[in-house]
């Protein structure tokens with residue numbers, strides 16, 4: 179068995195891993211290894227052939243592959259080492275990594291590790307969908323892979339459960355490919371995806387969206403023949419007399435993403451219940467020294483531009499850790515969520531440098547102010563016309579405003 183050493187190992191070659199690797203090299207680190215289980219770099223962006231990527235970073239609406247290619251080109255120009263078709267099997271708290279590669283089983287000892295493994299989708303089993311188990315039930319991302327990458331049409335009469343961005347984008351894709359998209363059903367009273375996707379993917383194609391409505395039964399033996407849907411009350415219980423059957427041969431599920439944190443757990447990384455990602459400080463370092471996290475494995479992002487920006491910062495912090503470990507101050511200020519805030523990230527900070535706080539709200543609101551306070555003292559605020567759980571909010575906080583703070587509280591005031 180081979181045993182090798184690297185200063186920095188990055189797990190996952192999607193936009194987060196690529197940006198972290200590029201930033202680490204630009205910050206002077208020579209010995210970097212990026213490990214990716216797929217045949218190509220780019221992660222989930224390879225199957226996102228719609229446009230809408232890079233509006234913030236490049237001021238252009240690129241497709242997913244176009245956006246990824248810009249980073250892939252730079253990655254190879256910088257001569258960073260990569261292992262493709264290689265899966266990381268385990269990671270421990272001392273940063274010992276086991277991988278299965280084309281050349282067999284390899285053990286790697288890393289000075290620092292960046293976790294950038296992305297997310298996987300919630301399946302029919304994960305949401306305990308009742309009914310028969312016919313073919314024709316796919317997660318929206320799996321359907322996207324079949325249609326966009328493998329040129330396989332998966333059905334002709336489609337129902338979509340969940341109004342997350344992937345579901346909305348696949349509603350439009352299936353319509354463009356000639357399928358009849360019967361409807362999108364969403365359990366919550368508001369859409370889960372970005373407002374621009376509701377407009378561009380549903381309204382522009384006359385695809386109906388039914389809110390506070392869910393699928394309660396699958397029908398069909400070999401192939402799906404229909405689904406029973408019904409409205410739900412405020413406790414998400416089915417309203418029996420609204421139940422009806424919608425005939426269809428395909429059901430796409432867009433019911434949430436789960437950060438791929440099995441490796442993180444094996445290394446003893448603490449996870450947050452709100453994000454299902456690691457708990458991190460303002461260096462994006464987890465509770466395990468030398469293990470950092472970024473991208474969708476840390477918290478689900480709606481915009482890839484934010485993934486790239488966050489990961490570039492993480493690459494820089496990892497280099498700083500390797501060069502001068504004492505530079506990373508023990509974080510002493512905790513950040514807590516208050517009224518109408520679902521999560522904040524990072525969850526603790528050193529107070530020694532400026533940082534950007536990412537957060538999501540619990541419900542749609544208008545004309546609100548995101549307020550960050552140290553006791554009663556205001557340290558940062560952001561006024562917003564529209565606040566929506568689907569849209570991540572970022573607020574800059576200056577170190578000089580949190581000197582001597584012990585705890586910051588984040589709330590929304592309307």
Ligand SMILES: Cc1cc2nc3c(=O)[nH]c(=O)nc-3n(C[C@H](O)[C@H](O)[C@H](O)COP(=O)(O)OP(=O)(O)OC[C@H]3O[C@@H](n4cnc5c(N)ncnc54)[C@H](O)[C@@H]3O)c2cc1C
Pocket residue numbers: 189190191192193194195213214215216220221222223226229230231232264265266267294295296297319322343344347438441472473474475479480481482483485
């Ligand atoms: C369908 C869809 C539509 C989207 N639309 C938009 C849009 O219009 N605009 C926008 O800005 N953003 C959009 N996004 C969001 C954006 O694509 C994601 O936020 C971004 O891709 C996350 O990057 P990542 O690197 O964290 O994860 P990923 O892109 O998922 O990359 C993770 C990588 O890690 C690898 N990996 C995982 N585990 C291992 C392991 N054990 N060993 C080795 N490799 C491993 C995976 O193979 C993968 O390549 C969309 C996302 C999806 C899914």
